[in-house]
Amino acid sequence: MKGMTLLESVFEKIYNTVKKIPYGKVATYGQIALLSGNPRWARVVGYALHVNPNPNEIPCYRVVNRNGEISKSFAFGGEDIQRKLLEMEGVKFDENNRIDLKKYCWRGE
DNA sequence: TTAATGACCTATC
DNA sequence: CGATAGGCCATTA
DSSP: OOOOOSSOOHHHHHHHHHHTOOTTOBEEHHHHHHHHTOGGGHHHHHHHHHTOSOTTTSOGGGEEOTTSOOOTTOSSSOHHHHHHHHHHTTOOBOTTSOBOHHHHBOOOO
């Protein structure tokens, strides 16, 4: 970790929020942004996960976009890996490779 | 310090 | 329903 400010950096806040996503659930980038303090950080969330320091502790594969689709630029093995990880937790994909957010979207803490 | 970047989101057609 | 354009903002070079 580099020198972060006296308070938590935005990235740290984002990582902490992502860690809270429960097993078998997913969250959107916008949702993570909102729970991390600012609804306009959706894009920052994407960048934060792109430089994910420790994937073992941060379940970044549980984060999908607004349409319930997995991102193309998943940095750890590709989108197929992300999909498998989610399917292992019981998350189903429809014929368009999308997730039903009404069912699987995390409802908060 | 300025400019560029990006795993997004919303409104509009 | 799908596609496009513009906006957003922390972080980095």
